[in-house]
Amino acid sequence: MLGVVGGSGFYTFFSADARSVSVDTPYGAPSAPITVGTVGQHEVAFLPRHGVNHEYSPHTVPYRANMWALRALGVRRIFGPCAVGSLTPDLGPGSMVVPDQLVDRTSARPDTYFDSGGIHVSFADPYCPTLRAAAAGLPGVVDGGTMVVIQGPRFSTRAESQWFAGQGFRLVNMTGYPEAVLARELEMCYAAIALVTDLDAGIESGEGVRAVDVFAEFERNIVPFKKLVHEALEAVDVERTCTHCLAHDGVKLPFELP
Numbered sequence: 001m002l003g004v005v006g007g008s009g010f011y012t013f014f015s016a017d018a019r020s021v022s023v024d025t026p027y028g029a030p031s032a033p034i035t036v037g038t039v040g041q042h043e044v045a046f047l048p049r050h051g052v053n054h055e056y057s058p059h060t061v062p063y064r065a066n067m068w069a070l071r072a073l074g075v076r077r078i079f080g081p082c083a084v085g086s087l088t089p090d091l092g093p094g095s096m097v098v099p100d101q102l103v104d105r106t107s108a109r110p111d112t113y114f115d116s117g118g119i120h121v122s123f124a125d126p127y128c129p130t131l132r133a134a135a136a137g138l139p140g141v142v143d144g145g146t147m148v149v150i151q152g153p154r155f156s157t158r159a160e161s162q163w164f165a166g167q168g169f170r171l172v173n174m175t176g177y178p179e180a181v182l183a184r185e186l187e188m189c190y191a192a193i194a195l196v197t198d199l200d201a202g203i204e205s206g207e208g209v210r211a212v213d214v215f216a217e218f219e220r221n222i223v224p225f226k227k228l229v230h231e232a233l234e235a236v237d238v239e240r241t242c243t244h245c246l247a248h249d250g251v252k253l254p255f256e257l258p
């Protein structure tokens with residue numbers, strides 16, 4: 001089964017014929033009930049990251065419960081659509097980008113299932129190459145770029161934003177971590193798909209990023225963005241052949257995988 005974790009402004013996915021499933025986990029309930037429907041040849045599970053009514057801030061999203069619940073339902077490959085700020089004028093609002101790297105600037109978020117047992121997963125390439133290729137090969141999609149994930153919920157200062165841009169990072173976001181690493185720890189393939197909603201403070205001469213503008217821009221682009229996610233799902237092979245994301249290397253885990 002494939003999974004989609006929808007971000008800000010992306011609270012529903014299926015128009016009809018979807019069933020709703022409530023899943024509990026050792027880490028509590030996920031952000032919302034999961035809906036399961038069909039896209040092309042795939043059964044697809046959809047979970048709104050922030051809850052159906054955007055109850056969860058980026059730093060309070062139950063990331064461990066979300067990834068565990070999807071795995072428990074049978075999901076093995078996940079797209080994570082998200083709203084991002086752009087750190088370069090080349091990527092204006094409305095750009096759709098499949099990042100290839102991330103930098104973690106979050107703090108104090110529970111970001112592992114492995115509190116014991118000496119398990120250290122490889123994360124040099126944080127996104128699944130197979131899922132990335134499926135999404136990045138679609139027309140109009142920008143392939144690659146580093147996404148820096150900040151703690152939020154505040155936006156960056158102008159100096160922080162200029163610092164990030166100076167490092168060559170192209171996108172800034174608040175939810176891309178720890179979602180990606182938790183998927184890897186559960187040996188699920190994961191790729192982010194980013195929609196640019198604004199130019200970040202460091203490259204904008206105005207007053208900086210305002211939430212009202214971010215949500216308005218997302219609203220303007222949600223229909224083509226959902227279409228892109230649909231097409232990415234359809235472009236994924238029925239059989240999972242990726243071995244890159246099988247991160248345990250046969251090591252015995254401190255718990256049974258769901």
Ligand SMILES: [Zn+2]
Nearest residue numbers: 128189242245
């Ligand atoms: Zn993979």
